[in-house]
Amino acid sequence: MSARAMNKRDLEPGIVTDLAGRTTYGDYLQLDRLLSAQVPRSQPPHHDELLFIVQHQTSELWMKLLIHELSACIRYIQADRLEPSFKIFARVAHIQRMLFEQWSVLETLTPNEYLEFRDTLGHASGFQSFQYRALEFLLGNKDDAALGPFKHVQGVHAELERLLESPGIYDEFLRHLARMGHDIPRSHVERDWRQPYERSPQVMEVFRRIYEDTEKHWDAYEMCEKLVDTEERFQLWRYRHMMTVMRIIGFKQGTGGSSGVGFLRKALDLRFFPELWDVRTALTPPAKPRGV
Numbered sequence: 001m002s003a004r005a006m007n008k009r010d011l012e013p014g015i016v017t018d019l020a021g022r023t024t025y026g027d028y029l030q031l032d033r034l035l036s037a038q039v040p041r042s043q044p045p046h047h048d049e050l051l052f053i054v055q056h057q058t059s060e061l062w063m064k065l066l067i068h069e070l071s072a073c074i075r076y077i078q079a080d081r082l083e084p085s086f087k088i089f090a091r092v093a094h095i096q097r098m099l100f101e102q103w104s105v106l107e108t109l110t111p112n113e114y115l116e117f118r119d120t121l122g123h124a125s126g127f128q129s130f131q132y133r134a135l136e137f138l139l140g141n142k143d144d145a146a147l148g149p150f151k152h153v154q155g156v157h158a159e160l161e162r163l164l165e166s167p168g169i170y171d172e173f174l175r176h177l178a179r180m181g182h183d184i185p186r187s188h189v190e191r192d193w194r195q196p197y198e199r200s201p202q203v204m205e206v207f208r209r210i211y212e213d214t215e216k217h218w219d220a221y222e223m224c225e226k227l228v229d230t231e232e233r234f235q236l237w238r239y240r241h242m243m244t245v246m247r248i249i250g251f252k253q254g255t256g257g258s259s260g261v262g263f264l265r266k267a268l269d270l271r272f273f274p275e276l277w278d279v280r281t282a283l284t285p286p287a288k289p290r291g292v
């Protein structure tokens with residue numbers, strides 16, 4: 001009987017199977033390391049703990065890529081090259097969508113299932129995710145108290161300190177706008193970057209002018225919209241995390257020591273790019289219609 005009749009694909013003679021001494025798929029991806037890093041703590045291993053671990057590890061991998069991409073974006077903005085940063089923002093948006101969609105997998109974990117292995121987690125908590133903190137810092141949510149959990153991990157602490165004292169993506173955009181001749185106040189071009197961002201009416205006026213004449217300021221306008229998009233997607237992730245937490249542990253305290261949902265809810269009031277939201281309220285209908 002032919003392979004076709006057996007519903008089987010014939011391997012082609014060119015397919016390489018003699019791989020001794022060659023770089024293979026598994027070598028290149030270091031799958032031995034990657035796939036041996038899912039180690040349940042529950043004894044005997046709880047069926048659903050693998051889901052919990054894989055959900056976190058895949059989130060951390062996507063966060064790694066986000067940090068890589070946003071860091072490149074910052075370098076482009078520093079070089080006043082907004083165009084190449086737009087391509088990166090498109091990728092960032094897709095990664096954020098993946099991270100958002102991923103919550104539905106964890107949401108199949110029921111409260112009882114989670115309670116069956118929750119105590120094996122001790123005080124471990126997502127609050128101790130250094131990559132998440134790096135992302136928050138890159139996006140401008142500076143908070144030196146958030147470095148607390150990393151005091152005992154030298155390399156990580158040093159890297160987060162570096163990000164804390166460097167301008168975030170929004171700071172770099174405002175500095176770019178200042179270089180392009182926009183009227184950004186001194187206080188927002190040079191400052192102690194460790195401090196949380198403070199909104200400025202003068203910055204909002206700059207955005208108002210950009211939004212009122214998009215033809216003239218197309219690149220800046222496009223960057224504004226990319227930033228709004230990134231912030232909205234970030235907030236959606238925060239919101240869905242909070243809802244997932246609510247349906248799995250209700251209003252229990254977190255393993256990290258916080259109040260739990262109440263603590264997560266407060267993050268929803270934070271804004272990375274406040275004037276980009278304020279400007280929407282300030283805009284009025286144009287005197288004459290735009291467009292082609």
Ligand code: HEM
Pocket residue numbers: 055056059060106114124125126127128129132241244245248249253254255256257258259260261263264267
């Ligand atoms: C059963 C699932 C989960 C529960 C019950 C849960 C619960 C919590 C709670 C209660 C907190 C507040 C800190 C604390 O006291 O522990 C927190 C923070 C956090 N969690 Fe989760 N979480 C879950 C899944 C995840 C996943 C999959 C991620 C993805 C990496 C994640 C990332 C984070 C981050 C980054 C924070 C810090 C948020 C901030 O500082 O605003 N969590 N989580």
Ligand SMILES: N[C@@H](CC(=O)c1ccccc1NC=O)C(=O)O
Pocket residue numbers: 056118121124125126127249253254255256
């Ligand atoms: N904070 C969670 C525990 C938790 O979710 C967690 C524990 C260990 C590693 C990652 C975690 N994920 C996010 O917070 C809880 O209170 O149940």
